[in-house]
Amino acid sequence: MTATPDNSFVVRKDSGESMLNNWHYHAEIEFLYIRKSTGTWLVGDHIGHFQNGDVVMLGPNLPHCFRHEAGAMESGETICVKFLPAMMGPHFLELPEAKSIQHIIAKSNTGLKLEGKTKELAAAMIEEMLEDSPGKKLVHLLWLLQEVADSKETVPLSSKGFIQSPGNPDEERVKLIFEYTLKNYHQKISLDKVATLLHMTRPSFCRFFKNKTKKTYVQFLMEVRIGYACKLLVEDEKNVAEIGYECGYNNISHFNHQFKTITGKKPLEYKKDYLQKNS
Structure with missing residues (x-):
């Protein structure tokens, strides 16, 4: 209240x-x-x-x-x-x-x-x-x-195109996917798996998620993983490969590519810039 x-x-x-x-x-x-x-x-x-x-x-x-x-x-x-x-x-x-x-x-x-x-x-x-x-x-x-x-x-923070109508019946379904992803992002997650959580086919789920969040599920999962990687880079002494693995990446080249796609920098460049700005 x-x-x-x-x-x-x-x-x-x-x-x-x-x-x-x-x-x-x-x-x-x-x-x-x-x-x-x-x-x-x-x-x-x-x-x-x-x-x-x-x-x-x-x-x-x-x-x-x-x-x-x-x-x-x-x-x-x-x-x-x-x-x-x-x-x-x-x-x-x-x-x-x-x-x-x-x-x-x-x-x-x-x-x-x-x-x-x-x-x-x-x-x-x-x-x-x-x-x-x-x-x-x-x-x-x-x-x-x-x-x-x-x-x-x-x-x-959010884009202007993201609008949530009060009382939207799809709110609980979006919340379920968000919670599942935040809990399991460090593991392998397939589109088929998350689609079954909502009792949807893979194509139907992809359309639903894009319509409700203005981004694909793959993009959302990547942002969650790279966001956590950014935190580990500046707070942990683990090397880049260890951090990538902890965030759900088994391929270090793939991790480096997605990290730069999201942040515009390579992992060690991101860490160096952060530490310089906050020293």
Whole structure:
């Protein structure tokens, strides 16, 4: 529930198993601050890895899933801020002073990752909101929205072509495929196998998945695997062949080719660039 007798929106800290969520969407706009955790996120048709300190803004009815890694779940923490777009009344966003906030809310329909100073400021403000009085929570929410609206440090995540209709009966089927893939991406996965999960033929499944996600299942699986490989490259001392094998590739040349297709760089180039930027 977003609204209560004392609060019109939610500011909540989650930890451990309470951070778990499946592929879902909701009418509220959400800021999520990854205080301490790592894992894979799916936002619309975007797949990527999150880490400590990441902050995202998710628009209403944008499907998303945050899959925290087992080790991170034990001591992980997130802070969530959720509010309905009409929370401040039907005319607030029509005020001339609120035009930039109206614009950033519209942009959040694709999901926005905050970066640089904006990310740091947003994380600090969300931290404060946890301890704020109700009145100060509201002030900080408006301040947060304005800071993000004024920032040039926001990166869209999902494509604009990805649209999820509330109450879509196919939502559960898409969720089933996502969950199966995130659990088994390191193993061999055939199109015939995933098609049987939905009691479909292979051609029917391929059409269904492309229609619902705007990408082929093979592309989706590749993005999941390479996304995990990116994380291992910067956090682990394993060599490229070991990482490729752990991500479901038995052929190192195939792994290198798909890695460059997704990231534009060879694995070791990606690792070198990342470490230079974050040293």
